[in-house]
Amino acid sequence: MYLVQLKEINFSYENGPSVLDGLDFVLQDHDRIAITGPNGTGKTTLFHIILGLIRPSAGEIHAFGKKMEDDNDFSECRSRAGLLFQDPDDQLFCPSVMEDVAFGPLNQGKSHNEAREIAEKTLRSLGLWHIRDRAPYHLSGGEKRLAALATILSMQPEILLLDEPTAGLAPEASEKLLAILDTYPARALVAISHDRLFLDALSAKRLVLKDGRLHS
């Protein structure tokens, strides 16, 4: 069974040229996939389609053995597949890092105490415990990226979708990110990235997005 399967997806933004054109994609257990491709080819768009944040004009999306039809289907999917946004500033909006990390678990129906425990565990394992009370928008670039990752990992997703996770990070920060990803028990991982070192370390299968489709 596939974790995620996209069939014949077509998509274009309003009044824009076609971005995805008959795109097929499958993700299986234990897959580690890297997606590359020039800027503006629709990689970010592809992630947003997998989570139902935008809807394709044609095609089918299956996730976790279920055909995705409406927002209810997708909201379960969003809780089981964590998306790290390209820009961490988009992802952090609570008054403190701690609250941001606890926001997802609370939405998943965890009690305040459970959410607090999960947030604490996540922050400690990412080495962010000392900045738990800081305002997210005042962190450094590397800290922001890790804090954004923490907000996702605290929801304990089975799949990780990472949109250019090492862009703008210093080498040490990238290594730290890799170490964290290595210990996180994800069933599958997809990363959009151009960072050779990062992709080599992930030992991911490479796909290239070109002309609206994925090529190996």
Place this chain on the structure above:
Amino acid sequence: MTCERLAAGTSTLHTTDPRVKLCLAFILSVTIALLEGCPAQFAALAAGFLLVCWARLPVRETAGRLVAINFFLFLVAAVVPFTTPGVTAFSFLSLPVTWQGIELALSVWLKCNAIAAVNIAFLATSTIFSLAHALAHLKVPSKLVQLFFFSWRYIHILEEELGRIRTAASLRGFRPSTSLHTYRTLAWMTGALLIKGFERGERVYMAMRCRGFNGTFWLLSHFHFHARDGVIAAAGIVASLALLIMDNRTRCILFN
């Protein structure tokens, strides 16, 4: 964040239950708006001033906000004495100024400043997030709470984008002056600001949906209604009543 700069403090007012603060801000604002005589209005302004002192807010920032309000009040206060009918007090540039007009201008000025001070003391001492949370607790319809929260969130985003655009322009040597070039650049900057702000807002909303946002505002440190909050609530209500009673006794002694 500009509008939350006063929220970082440790005074008693900062740590008071935001639900109590919201209710008191509302009750006192309505009370002050109802006051008719100057003595009670003076008392209200004094009370507001004391509250602001009690919250130990940074003086410059607080004064800055009051100056902004008073700029608009000045426009009103400058016109009203001339346009209110009544007994002429004196003439200015051969235009009659009335006692009633002076009283009205004074009363508008006193009330507005008192209400502003009360709201700075009670509302600016909470983060927007906890105010949204408190509103939800007070059974304000969820749609209104979301409207409130997102207005703030998007204004903040616009503010950030404006900062970035400004930096980008000044790094390339842009100095505003009164020239066509300046106006054209400002127009482009405004356009860029709106589009970038809108797009960022969309993405923030997407990120919130990814984390299961469904309209609920969680606050990790949940509100606890302490005995102290009860005392503050009671004191606020007593103060409102005292102002109303005082107003009733002393109304209009100044000018008639």
